[in-house]
Amino acid sequence: MTRRQLAGAVFTTVATAAAAQAPPPAPSTPAAELQAALEQNQRTSETLAKTPVPIETEPAFHFTA
Amino acid sequence: MAELGSEIYFAGIAELNRMLLAKETTARDLARAFGRRLEALGPRYNALALPLTERAIRQAKAVDGEIERWRKRGHLRGPLEGIPYAAKDLLSVAGQITTWGARPYAAQVFDYDAAVVHKLEGAGAMLVGKLAMVELAGGPGYRYASASLTGPGLNPWDRTRWSGGSSSGSAIAVAAGLVPFAIGSETSGSILTPAAFCGVTALRPTYGLVSRHGAMPLSWTLDKLGPFCRSAEDCGVVLEAIAGGDHRDPGSAGKSFYYTPQYARKMSELRIGFAPADFSEWPDDNARPAFQQALDVMRSLGATMVETKLPEFPYGAMIGAIISVDAASVFEPLIVSGKVEELADQKQIAGLKAGLEISAHVYLKAMRVRTLARAAIIKLFADVDVLVTPARPGIAPKIDEPLDNRRPDRPKPADAGLTALIPAGNLAGMPALALPCGFADNLPVALQLAGAPFTENTLLAVGKEFQSRTDWHKRKPPGVG
Numbered sequence: 001m002t003r004r005q006l007a008g009a010v011f012t013t014v015a016t017a018a019a020a021q022a023p024p025p026a027p028s029t030p031a032a033e034l035q036a037a038l039e040q041n042q043r044t045s046e047t048l049a050k051t052p053v054p055i056e057t058e059p060a061f062h063f064t065a
Numbered sequence: 066m067a068e069l070g071s072e073i074y075f076a077g078i079a080e081l082n083r084m085l086l087a088k089e090t091t092a093r094d095l096a097r098a099f100g101r102r103l104e105a106l107g108p109r110y111n112a113l114a115l116p117l118t119e120r121a122i123r124q125a126k127a128v129d130g131e132i133e134r135w136r137k138r139g140h141l142r143g144p145l146e147g148i149p150y151a152a153k154d155l156l157s158v159a160g161q162i163t164t165w166g167a168r169p170y171a172a173q174v175f176d177y178d179a180a181v182v183h184k185l186e187g188a189g190a191m192l193v194g195k196l197a198m199v200e201l202a203g204g205p206g207y208r209y210a211s212a213s214l215t216g217p218g219l220n221p222w223d224r225t226r227w228s229g230g231s232s233s234g235s236a237i238a239v240a241a242g243l244v245p246f247a248i249g250s251e252t253s254g255s256i257l258t259p260a261a262f263c264g265v266t267a268l269r270p271t272y273g274l275v276s277r278h279g280a281m282p283l284s285w286t287l288d289k290l291g292p293f294c295r296s297a298e299d300c301g302v303v304l305e306a307i308a309g310g311d312h313r314d315p316g317s318a319g320k321s322f323y324y325t326p327q328y329a330r331k332m333s334e335l336r337i338g339f340a341p342a343d344f345s346e347w348p349d350d351n352a353r354p355a356f357q358q359a360l361d362v363m364r365s366l367g368a369t370m371v372e373t374k375l376p377e378f379p380y381g382a383m384i385g386a387i388i389s390v391d392a393a394s395v396f397e398p399l400i401v402s403g404k405v406e407e408l409a410d411q412k413q414i415a416g417l418k419a420g421l422e423i424s425a426h427v428y429l430k431a432m433r434v435r436t437l438a439r440a441a442i443i444k445l446f447a448d449v450d451v452l453v454t455p456a457r458p459g460i461a462p463k464i465d466e467p468l469d470n471r472r473p474d475r476p477k478p479a480d481a482g483l484t485a486l487i488p489a490g491n492l493a494g495m496p497a498l499a500l501p502c503g504f505a506d507n508l509p510v511a512l513q514l515a516g517a518p519f520t521e522n523t524l525l526a527v528g529k530e531f532q533s534r535t536d537w538h539k540r541k542p543p544g545v546g
Contacts, residue, residue, distance in 0.1 A: 026412075047379045
């Protein structure tokens with residue numbers, strides 16, 4: 001591999017990594033914004049599902065009669 | 066009216082007390098001077114929601130009579146007698162417009178005072194205005210600083226930068242010397258963030274310590290009200306006045322607070338937890354030197370510094386689910402009526418709508434994980450008294466910058482340290498203190514101190530000691546007189 005090819009390969013790798021880390025563009029329409037919010041709900045649900053909770057654990061609010 | 070020097074606008078509460086007692090000024094002079102200043106300069110920063118100067122001047126007449134009666138005893142009735150202040154526009158004031166920072170509520174009027182407003186009036190403090198905020202205190206999330214009925218909060222240190230939110234006006238007003246103190250609210254970050262970006266000291270009290278009666282609800286088990294001040298000491302004084310049980314607030318802890326610095330533990334008896342990565346790896350490059358110097362000052366206080374980190378839990382997912390569902394429930398009539406479309410921020414509109422779609426089991430899972438997280442965090446305080454970390458990892462963002470993905474090109478350090486302390490602290494109901502600790506590119510940065518529930522006096526003691534060795538909290542933004 002020549003130095004020029006090496007430099008090109010490194011540049012391509014860096015550019016690809018940067019593209020992978022770049023934030024998704026802000027949704028441009030209200031419908032796309034809502035879709036993004038619903039997808040966030042889904043990610044939240046999946047993240048919480050990964051946390052095991054003992055069966056006796058009550059939610060962090062209480063009712064008093 | 067006595068001539069007031071411009072230095073009065075940055076005086077602390079004790080100095081104003083001294084001046085009132087020495088007849089160097091009166092409550093009326095202070096109400097008029099601060100009220101007019103808030104009216105004149107507040108709009109420059111989009112900080113003012115509603116001026117109440119004339120109302121404050123009317124109240125000041127009675128306050129001056131009270132000061133006169135107590136002067137014979139050599140002291141004031143209390144430290145807030147004759148002190149002007151302003152409140153975030155999510156607090157109701159009888160007969161006055163309360164917008165919650167949002168267009169759909171632009172004409173809303175309540176016929177009662179919020180508990181905090183009532184308490185402060187009883188203490189002799191004079192409400193000179195209501196302050197701008199992010200619409201609906203940020204609801205489930207927003208993308209732009211412009212998410213407010215009054216426009217983006219402009220940072221007094223640089224008006225091309227955001228003030229932070231959602232208590233934007235509260236932080237701006239104290240930073241620019243428009244009021245000696247202000248009241249704001251936090252559900253997750255709404256006190257600490259603007260305090261850090263504007264360079265003022267602010268306290269998020271323990272959940273339930275301050276009544277939220279008359280405050281806009283956003284999330285019932287997370288909402289808290291707290292003071293923005295010139296110093297940790299002033300935060301203690303104001304907290305003492307606004308804390309206390311209230312049967313009208315179902316989350317009330319039924320506890321009072323007495324600011325007692327004279328009984329604070331010695332610094333040498335305290336253990337302060339920190340995570341080295343918070344100071345070396347997480348801050349933005351320009352802010353790192355300020356944070357590392359602040360950590361050195363913290364080390365010099367004489368406390369034992371202990372390396373620590375938060376227990377691992379999905380704090381972001383938890384708090385996201387809880388706020389989304391609570392906010393969607395609170396604002397369900399707004400959403401289903403379609404008036405939600407009048408909000409300024411498209412992300413907030415979508416987030417409120419989407420909140421109605423979150424399943425009960427997801428919400429309950431978040432609240433059950435929260436039970437585990439709270440227990441694990443409280444356990445942490447068996448080993449340390451206080452946690453310290455940068456309040457925010459960098460300076461205030463530019464006014465038009467998207468707020469929801471600010472550092473996309475920076476890889477996240479492997480060690481999470483205490484970086485999730487804002488959501489974790491709110492989920493566990495912990496108090497926290499924002500302490501200005503330096504500058505980066507001429508903009509303020511701040512530390513966050515957090516403690517176990519109801520340890521405000523310990524946080525304030527550490528904050529007071531830190532501020533006795535630094536003067537960051539006394540710095541004034543350029544051009545504010």
